Amino acid sequence: MSSGLLELFSGIGAAGRAWGGSVVGAIDQNPHANATYRANHGLAPRAWNLAGVTAAQLSAFQAERWWLSPPCQPFTVRGARRDLEDPRVKPLLRVLAILCELRPPVVAMENVPGFVASATRGELRAALIAAGYTLDERLLCPTSLGVPMRRQRYYLVARLGRDGGHRSQFETPAAAPPARPLVGFLDEVPEPALYVSEALISTWGHSVNILEAKNPTAVATCFTSAYGRSPVRSGSYLRDGGGVRYFSPEEILRLMGFPGGFAFPAGLDRHIRWDLAGNTLSVDAVRSLALET
Numbered sequence: 272m273s274s275g276l277l278e279l280f281s282g283i284g285a286a287g288r289a290w291g292g293s294v295v296g297a298i299d300q301n302p303h304a305n306a307t308y309r310a311n312h313g314l315a316p317r318a319w320n321l322a323g324v325t326a327a328q329l330s331a332f333q334a335e336r337w338w339l340s341p342p343c344q345p346f347t348v349r350g351a352r353r354d355l356e357d358p359r360v361k362p363l364l365r366v367l368a369i370l371c372e373l374r375p376p377v378v379a380m381e382n383v384p385g386f387v388a389s390a391t392r393g394e395l396r397a398a399l400i401a402a403g404y405t406l407d408e409r410l411l412c413p414t415s416l417g418v419p420m421r422r423q424r425y426y427l428v429a430r431l432g433r434d435g436g437h438r439s440q441f442e443t444p445a446a447a448p449p450a451r452p453l454v455g456f457l458d459e460v461p462e463p464a465l466y467v468s469e470a471l472i473s474t475w476g477h478s479v480n481i482l483e484a485k486n487p488t489a490v491a492t493c494f495t496s497a498y499g500r501s502p503v504r505s506g507s508y509l510r511d512g513g514g515v516r517y518f519s520p521e522e523i524l525r526l527m528g529f530p531g532g533f534a535f536p537a538g539l540d541r542h543i544r545w546d547l548a549g550n551t552l553s554v555d556a557v558r559s560l561a562l563e564t
């Protein structure tokens with residue numbers, strides 16, 4: 272078995288980016304995510320549907336660490352919180368059954384805070400504990416790491432063996448003052464198409480969160496994949512010298528902790544870029560988990 276990471280539901284590869292070691296495989300069914308992944312990480316993800324993956328397919332990667340970022344819609348208000356009744360939970364349950372059979376030394380997972388109270392989490396915990404893992408579960412938010420963006424998420428690190436002293440820590444993490452103010456994450460020359468009309472602002476009024484670009488304590492709300500499509504509760508807007516505008520997908524990626532050289536494939540539609548950026552993970556939060564065995 273290699274010491275490498277297998278990134279499942281790999282998206283644009285935040286977990287691989289955070290992990291200091293080699294990534295031996297990635298799997299995702301979204302072709303735009305896979306093209307972005309390949310362009311930036313030099314590894315072509317398999318475009319497989321994980322709801323039908325086999326133990327032989329996953330064991331062929333010989334990976335010591337498995338990262339899982341399954342869909343969050345079954346555990347969100349917007350996704351109707353159907354939990355185990357939601358067909359989008361099937362690929363997670365499939366992977367769970369296989370990993371309990373193959374027992375890689377380290378398994379880690381991320382999801383929305385709504386996952387904590389779900390029946391799916393109950394199944395996940397029971398299966399992992401029965402397979403001999405010790406669990407460390409917690410909520411993390413990039414604001415507690417000095418990043419000016421909220422994205423509170425559930426994280427699990429499960430290690431095979433250890434002492435069985437499971438840990439679950441679900442207090443809201445305390446925010447630290449931004450180590451680097453918001454302005455440090457912004458594009459030098461924002462695209463004119465990002466600016467929104469006064470009509471949008473007056474229609475949605477107080478539901479719209481607008482940040483002042485030069486405010487050193489400004490903290491963005493959580494960006495979701497609906498940013499740019501849903502005018503409210505999908506992420507902050509920004510007021511700069513040119514008016515009120517959306518954050519660009521590239522600005523969101525910087526807030527997510529992706530390095531400067533990371534780029535989407537040329538010509539990729541902005542709504543697809545927002546979708547991929549809003550679906551990804553905080554690289555800083557994942558890095559703070561330390562996935563070493």
Ligand SMILES: C[S@@+](CC[C@H](N)C(=O)[O-])C[C@H]1O[C@@H](n2cnc3c(N)ncnc32)[C@H](O)[C@@H]1O
Nearest residue numbers: 280281282283284285299300301320321340551
């Ligand atoms: C929350 S996003 C994960 C994002 C990723 N961690 C990243 O760094 O960008 C969930 C991902 O799961 C993928 N996905 C959803 N259902 C899938 C399935 N049945 N098989 C394979 N991939 C799936 C989606 O395409 C999406 O990229």
